[in-house]
Structure formats: structure tokens, C-alpha cells
Amino acid sequence: PVKLGAVVAHAPVDSSKSTARSGVWPEMLVCFATVKLFGFQQRRNFCCLANRFSFNGQSATEPQAQASLDKECIDFLPWLERIAGAKITNALSIGKSTYGRALFASKVIHAGDCMLKVPFNAQITPDELPPDIRVSLTDGVGNIGKLAALLIIEMKRGQNSRWVPYISRLPQPAEMHSPIFWDEDEFNMIRCSALHKETVKQKVRVEKEFSLVSEAFKQHLFNVIERPALENFMYAYALVGSRAWETSKGISLIPFADFMNHDGLSASIVLSDEDNQLSEVTADRDYSPGDEVEL
Structure with a gap:
């Protein structure tokens, strides 16, 4: 199995990807997911192929039917924000995709935008x-x-x-x-x-x-x-x-962030900001409202 850990992210981001992400990150810990043998069906690997070869006449790049709001989770984000004592996100909502529960863009998100911030006091360690x-x-x-x-x-x-x-x-x-x-x-x-x-x-x-x-x-x-x-x-x-992700606390479950499904091609990562005592996820690409946001 891959040895997992946290490293300090001082390296510059490839400026060819987004001017919003160019330069050097502030000192943060890159949090690596501990996914290995214990993964449940994460419903992510064949998503792009399924869309590309769909037979409904839509282009693979066109948004599919807008994600339906997950009614079971309407109260989840307000609850978590009460625990955190802070705003978690104004860009994402919990919905249901073909593959189950997921996070979706609720507004236009640009590469380099911070999509969510979960304070350490709202994480389970x-x-x-x-x-x-x-x-x-x-x-x-x-x-x-x-x-x-x-x-x-x-x-x-x-x-x-x-x-x-x-x-x-x-x-x-x-x-x-x-x-x-x-x-x-x-x-x-x-x-x-x-x-x-x-x-x-x-x-x-x-x-x-x-x-x-x-x-x-x-x-x-x-x-x-x-x-x-x-x-x-x-x-x-x-x-x-x-x-869970490895963090400065050893390991943490990060509610809401772990509703985000994984995409092997995504460059988004979870960063642990020690100065501000929170974990955050930055978009690696542009998203339109209704797009599933992946990590």
C-alpha cells in the first residue's frame, strides 16, 4: 500500500493552469486521504466515460440534468456551521447524482476559488x-x-x-x-x-x-x-x-468535505491551514451551477 502522510506545501503551483493559483501557497499541510482497501463504491471512475458515450443526444461537455437536492441533507450544512461557528461554504450544495450523494456547484466557481472551509473544531479526531x-x-x-x-x-x-x-x-x-x-x-x-x-x-x-x-x-x-x-x-x-484525511491531528474525518466524490484526474486537494485552524479545498477547474464538484 502507498505510504500516506502530510507534507508542507511550499512549492509554486503551475501558473499555466490558472493565474488565480500562481505563486506560492501559504504554509499549509497537504492532507492525503487514507483510501486504500477499505473504500466503499466511490462511483467515480467511469463517470466521464458514461457521459461521453451516453445515447441521449447531449454533448459530453453539456451539463446533465441538474442535481436534485438531497432532502435528507437540507439541515446538514446549517448544523455543521453551528458546530463550526463559521460559514463552511456559499458555493456548494448537497445533492444526488446518478452515483449517489455528492456535492454540486450552487454558483459559478472558477479555478483557484476556495470552495469550502471546515474549521478543525468541526472535524472528528x-x-x-x-x-x-x-x-x-x-x-x-x-x-x-x-x-x-x-x-x-x-x-x-x-x-x-x-x-x-x-x-x-x-x-x-x-x-x-x-x-x-x-x-x-x-x-x-x-x-x-x-x-x-x-x-x-x-x-x-x-x-x-x-x-x-x-x-x-x-x-x-x-x-x-x-x-x-x-x-x-x-x-x-x-x-x-x-x-479520513491525515492532518496535523494525526487523522481527521471532515464532515461535508467527504461528501465530495473522487476523480482520478482532479488536482484539487485538502489543505490544512494551521494558522487559521481549518481545512480547505480549492477548485482545480471551472464549474457551472449544477456541476458535480470532485476531489
């Missing part, structure tokens, strides 16, 4: 773990495992969790299509592949971290929540592994 649990998981559990443990705690809190509007909109287990969730027959179909070998290693790692997390819950949360099942931990681990 392992720092929110109960102190006893955090100390217990210092050794042997990585950042993904720690954040997965926190996600389980918040899920168990149900409506009492301050993150429930976000958690309730995360993909369900049936939407997770990683080979780590395949049954024995399906898994045997890739037995001789590098993916099979890597998945086995990943399973061993997750099971080891689950054992440590389960023991920490038993010691410190036995009167609060029941010990998680392996399947629940694996689900939480997969959510974190497919959606």
Missing part, C-alpha cells in the same frame, strides 16, 4: 476519545483504529452523540464493497492475486487492533457501552479508512 481509552490505545493501535474506536463510541451514543447528523449519513455496511467484507467463496476467486495477499494482511492488522480496542472498552467503558463485535469494528475501520 482521535483527540475526542475518553482519556482512559486514549492512553490505553497508545501502543499497538494506529490512527485509523483509534478513530474507528471513537466512531463506535459515538454510534453507541445514538441521538446523544453530537455527531449524529453526520454519522446517520455515513454509508451503511451493505454499501461497503471492500474485499475484506467478502465471503469465503468470493475471496477465493482472487486467491493468487496481490490483492488477496494484502487483504489477508489487512485483516490480521484489524483483528489485532480490535483485540486491543475491545480490551480497552472492557476496562474503561464496561458500565457505558458493550464491547464491540469484530464486524462493527471492521465497519467503523472501513469508514475511517475510506473517508
Whole structure:
């Protein structure tokens, strides 16, 4: 697997792409998504081909039918902005594309424009773990495992969790299509592949971290929540592994930003601005109202 991390972005941006992006970025951390084996169906790779070879008589460059507003998420952005105490965006809205939930331009966006800013206080990090649990998981559990443990705690809190509007909109287990969730027959179909070998290693790692997390819950949360099942931990681990970014906090789930689907050709990245204590995404291309915005 690719080793992921954060690097300080001092390098000049290619001025041939946009005058708005020329020059040198202020000192920021480039946040890399931790996507690997645990990705759910991210519905992005064949989007351009599907549009290019559509048979409805429209040009591939013409906007398709305007995205319908995601009625389940009408209150999501106002809620997140209350948590943040700041405006997140005035350029994006949550909608539904052919491929599921996504972010769409609600006005004209030019390359170089900042599309969204999510303050650190509106992000979910392992720092929110109960102190006893955090100390217990210092050794042997990585950042993904720690954040997965926190996600389980918040899920168990149900409506009492301050993150429930976000958690309730995360993909369900049936939407997770990683080979780590395949049954024995399906898994045997890739037995001789590098993916099979890597998945086995990943399973061993997750099971080891689950054992440590389960023991920490038993010691410190036995009167609060029941010990998680392996399947629940694996689900939480997969959510974190497919959606989180490495940041100065170690690793972070960034609500709203992770509704943005991925495009392998996109040059947009998530930048962590330490001075202003926020993460932001800048457009790498022009978007018209109704266009899906990708990362």
C-alpha cells in the first residue's frame, strides 16, 4: 500500500493552469486521504466515460440534468456551521447524482476559488476519545483504529452523540464493497492475486487492533457501552479508512468535505491551514451551477 502522510506545501503551483493559483501557497499541510482497501463504491471512475458515450443526444461537455437536492441533507450544512461557528461554504450544495450523494456547484466557481472551509473544531479526531481509552490505545493501535474506536463510541451514543447528523449519513455496511467484507467463496476467486495477499494482511492488522480496542472498552467503558463485535469494528475501520484525511491531528474525518466524490484526474486537494485552524479545498477547474464538484 502507498505510504500516506502530510507534507508542507511550499512549492509554486503551475501558473499555466490558472493565474488565480500562481505563486506560492501559504504554509499549509497537504492532507492525503487514507483510501486504500477499505473504500466503499466511490462511483467515480467511469463517470466521464458514461457521459461521453451516453445515447441521449447531449454533448459530453453539456451539463446533465441538474442535481436534485438531497432532502435528507437540507439541515446538514446549517448544523455543521453551528458546530463550526463559521460559514463552511456559499458555493456548494448537497445533492444526488446518478452515483449517489455528492456535492454540486450552487454558483459559478472558477479555478483557484476556495470552495469550502471546515474549521478543525468541526472535524472528528482521535483527540475526542475518553482519556482512559486514549492512553490505553497508545501502543499497538494506529490512527485509523483509534478513530474507528471513537466512531463506535459515538454510534453507541445514538441521538446523544453530537455527531449524529453526520454519522446517520455515513454509508451503511451493505454499501461497503471492500474485499475484506467478502465471503469465503468470493475471496477465493482472487486467491493468487496481490490483492488477496494484502487483504489477508489487512485483516490480521484489524483483528489485532480490535483485540486491543475491545480490551480497552472492557476496562474503561464496561458500565457505558458493550464491547464491540469484530464486524462493527471492521465497519467503523472501513469508514475511517475510506473517508479520513491525515492532518496535523494525526487523522481527521471532515464532515461535508467527504461528501465530495473522487476523480482520478482532479488536482484539487485538502489543505490544512494551521494558522487559521481549518481545512480547505480549492477548485482545480471551472464549474457551472449544477456541476458535480470532485476531489
